Amino acid sequence: MKRRIVLRVNGEDNELFIKPNRTLLEVLRQDLNLTGAKEACGIGACGACTVLVDGNPVHSCIALAIDVGGKEVETVEGLSQRGKLHSLQKAFMKYHAFQCGFCTPGMIMTAKALLQRNPLPTEEEVKKALSGNLCRCTGYVNIIHAIMRAAEEIRRSRVANE
Amino acid sequence: MSELNHVTKGIQRMDGEFIVTGRAQYAVDIRLSGMLYGKILRSPYPHARIKDIKTASAEKIVGVKGVVTGKDIGHRRFSFIDTPAYPAEETPLAVDKTRFIGEGVAAVVAVNEEIAAQALNFIEVEYEELPAVFDPEEAFQDGAPAVHDVIEPNTTTAWEDFGIPKKLRPYKVVNNISNKTLIENGDVEKGFKEADYIREDRFVIPATSHVAMEPHVAVASYQPNGNLDVWLSHMGYEHKRFWFAKLLDIPISKVRVHKTYVGGAFGGKISFFPYEFIAAYLSKITSRPVQVTLSREEVFSACPPSRRMIITVKTGVHREGRIIAQDVKVIDDVGAYRNSSPTAMYLTHVFRNPIYDIPNVRHEAYGVYTNKLSTLAKRGHGLPQMSFAVESQIDMICEDLGLDKVEMRLKNFRKKGDVLPNGDTLRSYALPQCLKQAAEKIGWKGKYGRKRLRGLGIGTASMFSGAHNFPFASAAMVRLNHDGKIILFTGQTEFGNGVDTVMAQIVAEVFNCNIDDVIVHSGDSEVCPHDIGNWLSAGVFVSGKAVMNAALDLKGQMLTYAEEGLRTPIDQLAIVQGRIVSWSDKMKCLSFSDISKYAIQKASGDPLIGKGFSKCVPEVYFWREEFNKMGSLSSGKGRFTEAYGFAAATAEVEVHPETGAVKILKIVVADDCGTPINPAFVEGQVLSQAVMGIGDVLFEEVLMKVGKVMNPGLLEYKIPTVADIPEILSIIVDSYEPKGPFGAKEVGENSRAAVIAAIANAVCNAIGTRLYTLPMTPDRIRQVLGETVGT
Numbered sequence: 001m002k003r004r005i006v007l008r009v010n011g012e013d014n015e016l017f018i019k020p021n022r023t024l025l026e027v028l029r030q031d032l033n034l035t036g037a038k039e040a041c042g043i044g045a046c047g048a049c050t051v052l053v054d055g056n057p058v059h060s061c062i063a064l065a066i067d068v069g070g071k072e073v074e075t076v077e078g079l080s081q082r083g084k085l086h087s088l089q090k091a092f093m094k095y096h097a098f099q100c101g102f103c104t105p106g107m108i109m110t111a112k113a114l115l116q117r118n119p120l121p122t123e124e125e126v127k128k129a130l131s132g133n134l135c136r137c138t139g140y141v142n143i144i145h146a147i148m149r150a151a152e153e154i155r156r157s158r159v160a161n162e
Numbered sequence: 163m164s165e166l167n168h169v170t171k172g173i174q175r176m177d178g179e180f181i182v183t184g185r186a187q188y189a190v191d192i193r194l195s196g197m198l199y200g201k202i203l204r205s206p207y208p209h210a211r212i213k214d215i216k217t218a219s220a221e222k223i224v225g226v227k228g229v230v231t232g233k234d235i236g237h238r239r240f241s242f243i244d245t246p247a248y249p250a251e252e253t254p255l256a257v258d259k260t261r262f263i264g265e266g267v268a269a270v271v272a273v274n275e276e277i278a279a280q281a282l283n284f285i286e287v288e289y290e291e292l293p294a295v296f297d298p299e300e301a302f303q304d305g306a307p308a309v310h311d312v313i314e315p316n317t318t319t320a321w322e323d324f325g326i327p328k329k330l331r332p333y334k335v336v337n338n339i340s341n342k343t344l345i346e347n348g349d350v351e352k353g354f355k356e357a358d359y360i361r362e363d364r365f366v367i368p369a370t371s372h373v374a375m376e377p378h379v380a381v382a383s384y385q386p387n388g389n390l391d392v393w394l395s396h397m398g399y400e401h402k403r404f405w406f407a408k409l410l411d412i413p414i415s416k417v418r419v420h421k422t423y424v425g426g427a428f429g430g431k432i433s434f435f436p437y438e439f440i441a442a443y444l445s446k447i448t449s450r451p452v453q454v455t456l457s458r459e460e461v462f463s464a465c466p467p468s469r470r471m472i473i474t475v476k477t478g479v480h481r482e483g484r485i486i487a488q489d490v491k492v493i494d495d496v497g498a499y500r501n502s503s504p505t506a507m508y509l510t511h512v513f514r515n516p517i518y519d520i521p522n523v524r525h526e527a528y529g530v531y532t533n534k535l536s537t538l539a540k541r542g543h544g545l546p547q548m549s550f551a552v553e554s555q556i557d558m559i560c561e562d563l564g565l566d567k568v569e570m571r572l573k574n575f576r577k578k579g580d581v582l583p584n585g586d587t588l589r590s591y592a593l594p595q596c597l598k599q600a601a602e603k604i605g606w607k608g609k610y611g612r613k614r615l616r617g618l619g620i621g622t623a624s625m626f627s628g629a630h631n632f633p634f635a636s637a638a639m640v641r642l643n644h645d646g647k648i649i650l651f652t653g654q655t656e657f658g659n660g661v662d663t664v665m666a667q668i669v670a671e672v673f674n675c676n677i678d679d680v681i682v683h684s685g686d687s688e689v690c691p692h693d694i695g696n697w698l699s700a701g702v703f704v705s706g707k708a709v710m711n712a713a714l715d716l717k718g719q720m721l722t723y724a725e726e727g728l729r730t731p732i733d734q735l736a737i738v739q740g741r742i743v744s745w746s747d748k749m750k751c752l753s754f755s756d757i758s759k760y761a762i763q764k765a766s767g768d769p770l771i772g773k774g775f776s777k778c779v780p781e782v783y784f785w786r787e788e789f790n791k792m793g794s795l796s797s798g799k800g801r802f803t804e805a806y807g808f809a810a811a812t813a814e815v816e817v818h819p820e821t822g823a824v825k826i827l828k829i830v831v832a833d834d835c836g837t838p839i840n841p842a843f844v845e846g847q848v849l850s851q852a853v854m855g856i857g858d859v860l861f862e863e864v865l866m867k868v869g870k871v872m873n874p875g876l877l878e879y880k881i882p883t884v885a886d887i888p889e890i891l892s893i894i895v896d897s898y899e900p901k902g903p904f905g906a907k908e909v910g911e912n913s914r915a916a917v918i919a920a921i922a923n924a925v926c927n928a929i930g931t932r933l934y935t936l937p938m939t940p941d942r943i944r945q946v947l948g949e950t951v952g953t
Contacts, residue, residue, distance in 0.1 A: 035191040036184020038425070040375045041458045045876035048375055076184035085182065093178035096842050099850065100658030101181035102375040102425030108182065130884045134876065136373050136426050137658045138846065139853035140884045 005069035009034065010078025016065070024068055025049045025060035028075060036076035036105040040134075047133030050106035051075045057113040059132075076105035079112070087150045087157070088112060097146035099137030107133050111147045120151055168670040168677055169904045172842030176663045176682065177656070186423040189379045189393045194451035197381070198227055200444045201278035202437060202454070203268040203285050204464060205260035208533035208869030209294035209307065212259060212287065215268055220284035225277035227448050229285065231268045232257040235443060238409040239316050242401075242433040242502040242538070246322065246329040247796070248341055249315030252499040252536075254409070254439040259292065261309055261498035262535050263869045264464035266436050271444040271452055294533035296869055298472065298495035301338040301530050309498060309531035310335040320404065324634075326784050340500040340529035343507040345798030347583040353487025353522030357478025359563060364474045365551040366935045369467040370862040372540055373881050376425020377461050382441040383451035389416045390442055397427045398655050398695020399687040405434035406442055421685040424657035428854070429539035430465065431657075432697050433501060462874035467864045468540035469506055470495040473551040479559055483570040485520045490548075492527035497536035502543065503529030505631070508795040510544040513915075514552055516588060516624040516806045519576045525798070533869050539697070541851060545623055546858065546915040550936060553621045553919035558932060567610075567620055568601045584793065585801045590907065592834035592897040593622065596810035599893050600832040604812035615817045617928025621919025622810045626803035627899075627908040628700025628778035630793055635777035636705040637691035638712040640669060642720065642761075642770040646740065646754030647679045650712070653693025654705050655685045659910075660843040661701050665709045667839055668903055672713035675740040675754070691773075699908040700778060702839060703805060706903040707776035716772025720757045723770075727752055727760045779804050805899045807908030808834040811852070811916035815924040822944035824860055824925055826888040831913050834897045837905035841894060847910030848892040855917030857882045859925070861937050 002017045009032060016031055028034045028051065037060055040048035044059035051060045052074040079086045088108050091097065098104040107130065114121055114129040121129070126147050135143065180186040217229040232255035241250035255266045268285050272278035293307040300306055313333040322328050354360055374395075381393040390412065396402055399419035407414040424431070437454045445452040456465065471494050478487040492510050496503045507527035515523070540546075560567045578591040601607075601620070610618050639651040650669050654661045666680040673679075683689060693708075694700045717737070724742040725732045734745045742757065744750035752760070761768040779801045782791045793800035814827040831848050838844040861880050865872040873879045898905035918936075925938050931946045 029191075033193065034184075035187070035193075038188070038190070038376070040377065040425075041876040043458075043875060043877060046375070076182075080183055085179070089179075089182035092182050093174050096172075096174065096846055098175075098178075098181050098658075099660070099846055100375065100424060100426040101186055102188065102423075104181050105184045127884045134373075134375065134881060134883060136375055136428070136854070136881060137850050139849035139882075139890065140887050141849050141890060142846065144884070 003066055005066050007065065007069060007073065008071065009073045010075060018065055020064065020066050022065050023061055024051070024063040024065045027065040028060060034075050034077050038102055038105065040102065047110060048103050048106045050109045050133065052109055052113055055113060055116055057110045074109070076108055079108065087153045088147070091146040091150035091153065095142050095146040095149060097138065097142045103133060103135045107135065107143055115151055115154060119155060123148065166671060166904070167674060168667040169839050170837060170841065171667070172840055173663065173667065173677065175660055176666055188376055188425050189381055189395045189422045190376060190455055192381045192393045192422070192453070194381065194383055197451040197453055198271050198273060198444070198448060199275045199278050200269055200271045200441055200452050200454040201275065201282055202266040202440060203282045205256065205263060205265045205267050207260060207289055207291055208263050209292040210260050210289040211292060212256060212267060213290055214288040216286040217268065220270060220281040223277065223281045223284065225273040226270060226281045227273065228271045228444060229268060230443065231255060240405050240409060240434050241500055243500060243504050244320035246319055246331065248500065248504050249313055249319050249333050251310060251313040254436040262533055264535060265498065269440045269444065271448055294869060295338070296532050296534060298493050298530040298532055301532050304337065306338060308335065309338055309533055325786065327787055335531065338531040340496050340531050341504040341507060343525065343527040343796050343798065345511050345525040348522030350487045350489045350522045350524040354478040357486055358481040359559070360476065360478040361555065361559060361562065362474065362476040363555050363558065364472065364934060365554065367471045367473065367547040367550060368936060369470045369537055369864040370540065370858050371462055371467045371864055371879060372428040372430030374426030374428055374430055377456050377458055378431065378435060378437060378465055379453070379455040380438040380441040381451060381453045382445040384445045384449060388412065389418065391418050391420060392442065393420045393422050394438060395424050395431055396655065397432050397657060397697050398693065399653060399685065400692060400695055402434055402438065403687050409439055410442060417687070419687040424655060427657045428541050429543060432539055435465065458876060459874045462864070462879065463535065463871040466501060466536045466538035469537040469544060469547065471547045473547060475551050475555050477555055477559065481563065483563060483565045483573055485518055485574050487522040488520050489524045490526070494527065494529045495532055495534070496529045497532055497534040499536040500529060501536050501538050504795045506539065506544040508798060510548045511798055512626070512802055513545040513624055514548050515582055516576060517593065517622050518574045519580065534866060535871060541854065542625065542911045542915045545625060545911070546918050549621055549623050549915035549919040550922055554922060554932065557923045557926070568597060568606060571597060571620065571622065584799060585791065586803060588806060589901060590805060590834070590836055590897050590899040591808065592895045593808040593810060595895045596808055596832035596834050597622065599895060600810045600812040600830045603830045603891055603893065604814055604828060606812065609814065615819055615928050617815050617924040617926065619813050619920045619923025619927055620810065621916040621923065623808070623912040623915035625699050625807045625908045625911045627703035627805040627807060627902065628694060628698045629803050630779045630782040630801065631698065635775060636693045636708040637773065637775040638705065638708040639691055640712045640716045640772045642716060642754060642758050644755060644758050646758065647681055648673060648675070649681045649683060650709060651683045651690045652705060652709055653685065653687070653690040654701055655696045657696065659696060659701060660840060661696060664702060664839050664843065665706065668706055668709050669713045671904065672710060672717055674737040679740060699807065699911050702906050703902050703908060704776050704778050706839065706906060708774045710903040711774025711776060712772045713774065715774055716770060719770055719772060723757050723760050723765065724752050804901045805907040807912055809912035809916040811913065811920040813917065813920040813924040815921065815928055817925065817928045817943060819947065822940035822947055824938065824943065826856060826921060828889045829917060829920070830891045830893065831917060832893040832895050833909065833913060834895045835909035836897050836899035836902050836907035838894050838909070839904065839906050844894055844909050845892045848913045849890055851910055851913035852890050852917045853882050853887060855914045855921065856886055858918050859921040859936060859938055861939060863937050
């Protein structure tokens, strides 16, 4: 039996009729053509599918789409505003924090959630936040570095704006 | 050398916006109208005859568009190696019998993945179980179950298609031997007689999975005109399109491999795979695009991991540590299909050979069939296994004879300029500097042997920069656009290596123009010229050289027109910031855009296209009956590569006395890669390989029980996480390779092998006992710690 849900993604409402067993990741990728979030394990073990639900990082491959109806879903596609990259995106580029890039959308979304609740994390806190996100290319070193630099950058621009 | 503006600069990736915005399209992201989805039914038995397959019930399911079995597809054989001596033996789906748990026996194509997966349950396969063999040393024995009998080749093998004379013959498999290599230099028996000290050790190295984050996937679309379009997760299109064409019996020009981003490969996506053929075949029979994406469980249990090896090393030394003889025996447990084993068995010798100068060497290697998942290249292709074995034993020899582990290695290293027994020359060789720096930065002298359960270890490695093997060479084209921008066409594949950016840096350096004025068109088999692919560590050395040559060709053409247009002799012209100017009269200048217009107006519309090419070892070729200095995989004779890269690593570890857990305190990797075209990417490769090496030594293993993979998921198979990362220092040692573009050569593949050996030696140093098997898990360490305490 298909069910009607309204899925709010990156600030836009989407009316969908879906089977209750479908995962959030499937619906994002197949129904909404948002292919930024990736499936790499399908069991919530790698973090490549991470999106934010009401600001919290969620493994969308093991979340049901019907459970997030009415909540605020953010994906990597919603991160840059009017073509302007988010500080995390810029830092990932500048500090070589990706290679193949397949885990990158999940890494960036996890980092965004971290910086929202903890704007100036220590290196240990960054590592803890990333503990559910696997990367096989970079060895993580540059990812940690990029997130630390992005946090500083966000703080600096906030101070400048105040 | 004149000052470099782009090469040697650690600039960021040119395609970074695509990746950080989620807009980079990987093969799993490809959506085509009318696309169908394929799923593969896999054998639950390690060895079984297929008596009958009933597909009628599956075909009746609404949404199912077709079901195929091995019988439908038939004996179309493929392999990574397909030579007259070693003809291909794998088929896309098992035809008569299955040889490992996970081998495909049938495939379904349906309107969505869910229906396709359901339909698999309605296919009825009648199997007759056959005795199976899992242990390679048992498989060797007379009377062991035969995994293969007589391998009947296709009508021609790949190498014959490339021009070597036809010598087609069936391969009769005896004692499950898939392939063998015997390389002899000097006289080992004589060497052992002269030795003051000899030891022999046996090492066992399991398979580890590549775990590229993007699973294996293929999208195939047959066009109404018979053309085949494919989108793959791969490492180079030449090998792939060759096999598509051959197995589907269509001209190679009808196969187009499209550019996609690739979510990691590490050697694991190098060969042609059954699911790729199946996607194409299903597209052919349905006249619709078909996607086949493997689940992570399928990647673990049906796609080849790294090679499982048993390595016995016997080494004889003089009292003061000079190695005079080494006899190596390798048993490669290839699994059900040979894949790259003949190459790997040759490479296990070739990669160790440039490091130590050993006058008497014997290297005997066998690939042996078993009823298990087959195996493949993984970052180093045999090198990590050999580095672990040889470097472990060198440590033991030093311990036995009371020699310094750094000095002993330095004493045995080759020298710059050495010519190897096969004729390769070490024009660049900075391994001694690598080892000295790696030892210094870990604090070897002050720390070694000072603290209980703390250990230090060393590892070395060498790697080729491309080889003479398929597809032999690379070419590149550059085209001047009307706006003065330069478009590069290269067959290189971006899978995280940063190759698009590196190639743009080479072009920008030749033209002395802005890097943003270079546009890279890569990885599209239809518009890019032939290319060696991103394997054999050949990307920069071979394809980079081709790109440089293409740029130089175009630059020459542009200068010729500038000479005419400016009425200034060519030797008085220079390119300054994207403009061609006269030395003598700075007012005389033309922009690149002006040159393009000039050529079109005044030279009959000359489009200004430069071409370049490069072959790894130019003197090696075959042409009909004529062979020149061809390397032999089975005897090790003949030229192999033009430049070797080197690395030395050191590691410091601490072992917990009760749990046996290893904490890595620091890793240092010093790499001799010639000129680093992009030092940030070099460091990225080194970090990547070092961290992968941590997994190889401490916890990774594809666990198998009676032919079944026991840990086929990322919860059961642990790879390094952010919590496992120690301090890692990457050093690029000053070196210049005269044959490479701007002095560059191989980078990256060395580091994993060197780090594996270094960590393994550090752990054994810490616990005071030798472990001969990887991974060095807490259980294994606790066991030997208990024994040490008990005695």
